[in-house]
Amino acid sequence: MGAKKVAVLGAGSWGTALAIVLADNGHDVTIWARRYSQAKEMNEHKTNEQYLSDVTLPENITVTTDVKEAVKERDAVIISVPTSGIREMTRQLLEANRKIPLVVHATKGIEPDTLLRVSEMMEEEGIHKLSSNLAVLSGPSHAEEVARRQPTTVTVSSQVMNAAKMSQDLFMNTQFRVYTSQDMVGVELGGALKNVMALGVGLAEGLGYGDNAKAAIMTRGIAEMTRLGTKLGADPLTFAGLSGLGDLIVTCTSKYSRNWRAGYRLGRGVSLDQVLEEMGMVVEGVKTTQAVSQLAKKEGVEVPITTAIYDCLFNGQSPVRAGQLLMDRDPKKETEH
Ligand SMILES: NC(=O)c1ccc[n+]([C@@H]2O[C@H](COP(=O)([O-])OP(=O)(O)OC[C@H]3O[C@@H](n4cnc5c(N)ncnc54)[C@H](O)[C@@H]3O)[C@@H](O)[C@H]2O)c1
Numbered sequence: 261m262g263a264k265k266v267a268v269l270g271a272g273s274w275g276t277a278l279a280i281v282l283a284d285n286g287h288d289v290t291i292w293a294r295r296y297s298q299a300k301e302m303n304e305h306k307t308n309e310q311y312l313s314d315v316t317l318p319e320n321i322t323v324t325t326d327v328k329e330a331v332k333e334r335d336a337v338i339i340s341v342p343t344s345g346i347r348e349m350t351r352q353l354l355e356a357n358r359k360i361p362l363v364v365h366a367t368k369g370i371e372p373d374t375l376l377r378v379s380e381m382m383e384e385e386g387i388h389k390l391s392s393n394l395a396v397l398s399g400p401s402h403a404e405e406v407a408r409r410q411p412t413t414v415t416v417s418s419q420v421m422n423a424a425k426m427s428q429d430l431f432m433n434t435q436f437r438v439y440t441s442q443d444m445v446g447v448e449l450g451g452a453l454k455n456v457m458a459l460g461v462g463l464a465e466g467l468g469y470g471d472n473a474k475a476a477i478m479t480r481g482i483a484e485m486t487r488l489g490t491k492l493g494a495d496p497l498t499f500a501g502l503s504g505l506g507d508l509i510v511t512c513t514s515k516y517s518r519n520w521r522a523g524y525r526l527g528r529g530v531s532l533d534q535v536l537e538e539m540g541m542v543v544e545g546v547k548t549t550q551a552v553s554q555l556a557k558k559e560g561v562e563v564p565i566t567t568a569i570y571d572c573l574f575n576g577q578s579p580v581r582a583g584q585l586l587m588d589r590d591p592k593k594e595t596e597h
Pocket residue numbers: 270271272273274275294295311340341342343344345346348349366367368369401402403404540541542544
């Protein structure tokens with residue numbers, strides 16, 4: 261593929277790491293950052309100290325705080341802001357009013373209250389007026405490793421196969437291997453739901469529980485994710501892939517995982533407000549836990565692990581008691597739904 265002009269909206273850890281992949285592929289990359297001081301640092305010093313320290317940005321990345329400028333004459337726009345910023349970001353994109361051949365979002369969450377996936381939020385805001393090619397990029401990929409060119413595999417998914425293929429061509433390189441999928445529902449849900457399980461594993465480890473508890477939450481967690489996802493129209497096999505099991509493994513076991521770290525601190529008895537303040541970066545799993553609890557109730561799907569985590573986060577439940585209640589449920593067959 262020839263060099264393209266690409267905009268990345270979001271200068272956090274993930275937006276910056278994806279911009280590095282794109283710049284390595286020879287594309288001309290413009291990042292949109294919210295804060296002028298950050299844009300200035302990235303342009304002048306080629307660093308992003310707050311979100312990705314020890315990384316030098318390639319020369320073919322420029323940074324602006326003007327969305328219109330960022331998306332001018334771009335072949336593709338990548339959106340990498342937290343779920344809470346998706347609507348505003350899409351509105352700003354619509355205000356810029358430029359047709360875009362390809363839009364890829366890389367956000368992992370579900371909106372509380374509306375219970376919509378990220379692509380559904382974007383559709384509701386009218387993204388189709390700018391582009392008929394909307395894809396999601398997801399999978400086991402911590403920004404810290406991607407930015408250091410460590411081997412990583414992800415999935416790009418779109419209902420439009422050509423959009424998935426275009427995304428694959430844009431991002432793929434020898435350290436960043438990209439698979440395609442047409443199960444956007446499953447890929448988006450996998451990326452969002454694994455964050456809830458990572459909070460749970462962190463909580464358990466914060467309590468001092470060991471690898472058995474970790475394996476239990478991960479394995480019964482993927483069963484729970486698959487059960488809810490299938491009810492919402494996803495292909496169950498997607499949950500065995502990179503955007504499901506793959507991302508669950510990395511987020512529940514990596515030292516870089518913010519969701520795991522937040523859960524761990526909660527398990528050590530630190531309050532949710534303090535944990536979020538300490539983190540200084542988005543911990544998507546917290547709001548997603550609220551959303552998944554509501555979604556499961558609405559769909560009549562049993563999600564005992566999510567419910568236990570929800571109670572710890574929002575109902576003052578003690579993590580020890582929540583764990584005990586999970587263990588004391590009625591006996592079941594392993595494959596029972
Ligand atoms: N960090 C990773 O390794 C990683 C990997 C894969 C996916 N993701 C996902 O990517 C998304 C972004 O995460 P991140 O790690 O870059 O977060 P981050 O906390 O590192 O950075 C968030 C960025 O978004 C900006 N922002 C915050 N609220 C905003 C809003 N309302 N509107 C516009 N911009 C806003 C911040 O200024 C910051 O630049 C999340 O959904 C996350 O789950 C992260």
